[in-house]
Amino acid sequence: MPLIDRAVIEKLKSTLPNLHVLTPDSVDYKKSLERSMRNTEKPAGIVVFPTSTKDVASLVSFGQDNSLDIAVRGGGHSASGASSTDGGMCIDLCKMQAVSVDTGTMHVTVQGGALWRDVYLATERFGVALVGGICGNVGVGGSALVGGYGWLTGAHGLAVDNIVEAEIVLADGSIVAASSSKNPDLYWAFRGAGPCFGIATSIVFQGYKQGFVWHGDLIFPPSALTAVAEFMNYLLRVSKGESSAILMMGMLPGMADPALVVQVYYDGTESKAKEFFAPLFKLRPMGDSTKMKSFAGTTGGGDDLPPGLGEVTSGGIMVPMDSVFLESLLKDYLAFVKLVPDASETIIAYETHPTYGILLHAQTETAFPNRGTFGNVIISARYTKEETAVACKEWCRAMHDKVHKEFVRRKMVDNVDEVTKTAVGEYINYDGLGENPERLYGVNYKKLVILKKIYDPQNVFNKCVDLLPRSDNAVVQQMN
Ligand SMILES: Cc1cc2nc3c(=O)[nH]c(=O)nc-3n(C[C@H](O)[C@H](O)[C@H](O)COP(=O)(O)OP(=O)(O)OC[C@H]3O[C@@H](n4cnc5c(N)ncnc54)[C@H](O)[C@@H]3O)c2cc1C
Known part of the structure; x- marks a missing residue:
């Protein structure tokens, strides 16, 4: 495991003095690496716990400035180990899990690190549910930005079909909004390939009236x-x-x-x-x-799987x-x-x-x-x-x-x-077998590559699916 230089860690701590940071010698470090499947765990050089969008933006910029490999952890259920990094910086979103409901528009605003069970528990108090994962421990970010099947899919499609707007930290550390009227090309890409384009710090979903x-x-x-x-x-x-x-x-x-x-x-x-x-x-x-x-009571489907x-x-x-x-x-x-x-x-x-x-x-x-x-x-x-x-x-x-x-x-x-x-x-x-990105994205692949080169030309977010064709990746590696 390549270690992160002590001086770099100290620099991070002085840049973000209130940030919770774990290094390999910290008490909770091992626990923070745990994922739903043990073989997807990797020894991060540093694990950080942002509490705000500004923190996330500073961390992405810091990672770039110091050439750190970046992984983002939501619920830790990736089949391919996409939220783990070998020696890099893991941005763990578990301190960003707030959920709010607008009962007028039925919009549900969810922070990027929330888990589905918490979301359903928060929304059912208002008689509202949304399309999301069936396993309560699955992260909203990892599932909803790539598809998101749940019990409401039959009626209302996928979680991606119900994203109204997202607040996103891009690879250059900027904070942008994506919706049908704001950065519509990013909005298109984010609904299906979100983790390849940035970190969603907040997502607004369309909710629906829901009883028992x-x-x-x-x-x-x-x-x-x-x-x-x-x-x-x-x-x-x-x-x-x-x-x-x-x-x-x-x-x-x-x-x-x-x-x-x-x-x-x-x-x-x-x-x-x-x-x-x-x-x-x-x-x-x-x-x-x-x-x-209640709707939240339907979560299961893997929640109790032993590690x-x-x-x-x-x-x-x-x-x-x-x-x-x-x-x-x-x-x-x-x-x-x-x-x-x-x-x-x-x-x-x-x-x-x-x-x-x-x-x-x-x-x-x-x-x-x-x-x-x-x-x-x-x-x-x-x-x-x-x-x-x-x-x-x-x-x-x-x-x-x-x-x-x-x-x-x-x-x-x-x-x-x-x-x-x-x-x-x-x-x-x-997909835990690491299929070819072109096969995985089919008719949408070419457009995704064009947008990837605009929004993340350095291929910072490469873990969920490494979107760039092999030849482009070689160029990026040389540039780095
Ligand atoms: C037991 C089990 C049950 C499942 N049930 C369902 C289901 O009912 N419906 C369904 O659609 N899928 C389901 N899945 C699949 C699930 O959608 C994926 O495993 C998904 O990757 C999990 O997301 P996560 O946030 O928990 O995982 P993580 O491993 O934390 O993240 C997965 C990827 O998403 C990225 N990511 C996470 N949060 C964000 C964010 N806020 N912004 C940008 N990128 C982010 C990570 O960087 C990583 O690349 C299930 C999987 C398991 C193991």
């Missing part, structure tokens, strides 16, 4: 997959967002065998929900935790889902966890949010490049021993390629609409 919802897990044996998939296809056909579900194959704590967990969501009364989900209840679930709850090692990748699963293909993935999953017992906590999850809200926008309306009539498949291999990493990586790669091949095949054989035709078939926020 019905939500929970229904558990089935793997043999129920085809019947469950049939119901999911029905849901995807008829729902405009009032109902949604996530289907997961995995091993539950305390269970000897893998199971199917269907996390269900219904925006309405329990009796209406049970009527809608009756076909699933007819399959006689082995477990049922569904009940009415461990993990490899993540994703793909798109075309609607209607082909149960033969799903069965073949289930077979792959069962074979893998049998072959690699250390990876028994591996999961495959299908986010079958209705596509209605996502398709209200064109593929090029924001930088987000993955709209279409399909859901995400998340392939998450979790393990405990470092020596299992290679097997997990290889399996994730093989599963990724298999899912992508099927996605491309379905695009060709189905008569897909114009939006789906241009979709990349992968949610960037689930």
Whole structure:
């Protein structure tokens, strides 16, 4: 680990005397490096905790002036280690988590370091919810600036579709606003590739009126997959967002065998929900935790995962889902966890949010490049021993390629609409394999590169996706 010169640290402390700073010899330093997956942690040279936009701007300028590698930490859930730096300066936004609600416009203003659970808890006091992550510990910044799928996606699209304005610290340390009327090109890029362009210190989202919802897990044996998939296809056909579900194959704590967990969501009364989900209840679930709850009560989906090692990748699963293909993935999953017992906590999850809200926008309306009539498949291999990493990586790669091949095949054989035709078939926020940026951003890539050269020509923000083509990166490195 390259150490940051003591003199540089002292200079920073005198520039920002009230700033909380951790160095490798500080008591809380190790804790500050923790991420949701241990293999994405790196030993920062210094970890700093700004409390204001001005602090963030000063830190970015300081980092540039002193040639420090910069990482920005929101909720620490990046699959690729994008919020960690080996020897550089980690700007941890955890002291910037304020949330406020304007009940007139229903605008929700969130500081860049907030986590989704805190946001939902703050907004539900006003009977308001917004499109955001399902896991409460996920950071707003990291998820909402790259996409942001949640229970309200079916009705209102992605978190990026609901960003009204953002306050951004750019690579040169300047503070700018981005909205449809202020820096509209940056506003376009920030909604899908935000972390590649700057640090959002504050984001204004459109919120929506929200009451209690019905939500929970229904558990089935793997043999129920085809019947469950049939119901999911029905849901995807008829729902405009009032109902949604996530289907997961995995091993539950305390269970000897893998199971199917269907996390269900219904925006309405329990009796209406049970009527809608009756076909699933007819399959006689082995477990049922569904009940009415507040919107903030729906967060989960990974909150209680024990810290461990993990490899993540994703793909798109075309609607209607082909149960033969799903069965073949289930077979792959069962074979893998049998072959690699250390990876028994591996999961495959299908986010079958209705596509209605996502398709209200064109593929090029924001930088987000993955709209279409399909859901995400998340392939998450979790393990405990470092020596299992290679097997997990290889399996994730093989599963990724298999899912992508099927996605491309379905695009060709189905008569897909114009939006789906241009979709990349992968949610960037689930890419732990470091895919090529051009493939990840598809039709929006060229425009992003042009804007990147305007807003961050030195490629300071290179960790989420390293946007610049390899040849441009070589030039930047020479300049540095
Ligand atoms: C258990 C689990 C559940 C998940 N559930 C969902 C879900 O329901 N919906 C969904 O859409 N995604 C979900 N994700 C994926 C999630 O969106 C990504 O992992 C995302 O990167 C997490 O953001 P973070 O802030 O927590 O992570 P971090 O690792 O802190 O940051 C990720 C990237 O965002 C950048 N960043 C963070 N904050 C800011 C900011 N304010 N300004 C600029 N850049 C910033 C970081 O620099 C880094 O490049 C989930 C992931 C996990 C592990």
